[in-house]
Amino acid sequence: MNTGKVTLVSAGPGDLDLLTFKAAKAIAAADVLLIDDLVDDEITTLKAAHARVIKVGKRGGCKSTPQAFIQRLMRRYALQGRHVVRIKGGDALLFGRAGEEIADLRSAGIDVDIVNGISSGFAAAAGLGVSLTHRDHCQGVIFVTAHLRDGSEPDWATLAATGMTLAIYMGASRIDGISEALRKTLPVDTPAAVVQWAGTSREKRVCATLGEIAACAASENIASPAVILIGAAIGEGVAQLAARSESMCRLSA
Known part of the structure; x- marks a missing residue:
């Protein structure tokens, strides 16, 4: 099976009207969605029927999904040939640990795409x-x-x-x-x-x-x-x- 890929999608500050067309297209094409805690739950209405949704909330002062676990999930599904979309609040490249995720995925030979958004x-x-x-x-x-x-x-x-x-x-x-x-x-x-x-x-x-x-x-x-x-x-x-x-x-x- 061919290696899949990961797309880091910026969901913006929460209003779905601020989601870019490119982000919506990526979500619709995903096999697996990993969704941050601050993302509007209605974003899942844009997904394909077969797509799996996994909540990976990260909030300061609250119970959070460990970053290492999130990275393992992305690697696991991408190496199975899936298109993984990691949905982050705001812009993925600003305080979203995107640097850590990009480095980890590339070290595993996994292609990474980035969709910008509104911080x-x-x-x-x-x-x-x-x-x-x-x-x-x-x-x-x-x-x-x-x-x-x-x-x-x-x-x-x-x-x-x-x-x-x-x-x-x-x-x-x-x-x-x-x-x-x-x-x-x-x-x-x-x-x-x-x-x-x-x-x-x-x-x-x-x-x-x-x-x-x-x-x-x-x-x-x-x-x-x-x-x-x-x-x-x-x-x-x-x-x-x-x-x-x-x-x-x-x-x-």
Whole structure:
């Protein structure tokens, strides 16, 4: 039997309307679907009748499917000649361990295709109605995870000093420490926002200053999965939320 292949499909932030045509075609052609926890369950309506669906949820702070087990499943089915589609939330190439999976599959002689998608950082900005970059405020955006593999944190001072918009993933449970660390470099009134379930029907958002954002997120019960946005460009979102009377926290007011 010929070796099959694996396609890493980016499912986007959760709204099926944001799924690309290429992703939908890959799902329809799959023999086996390995689906992340943050992916909309209705995505399985796009599969072929014969396709097998396996949930391989991975959530911070929750019971998760071990990464090594997921990689073994992909190798096993692909080596049986199956087309395996690994469906990841957001974009597969951003904080989805795609690098580990690609290396593992290629070492086994398995072909890998990649389908890009919309990351939750972009969905969060869209929900706020802001651009992550702005000629008047910053020249770029940095996508960063709130913790490294060994449990340590990034160099927040160096990141803050760039003047870029910071899009911080997997940081909801650490927002107190993150905001405190950033305040050592950034002004306390730097605009900030937290968006939970970005790009889905469950989306919740709160805007405040860097000095207030942690308390505001707690008062609004914002938790994982959430994206934290920090930077001057996010100030545009604060003004727009105020105009629309949506969730803005002003603890000092």
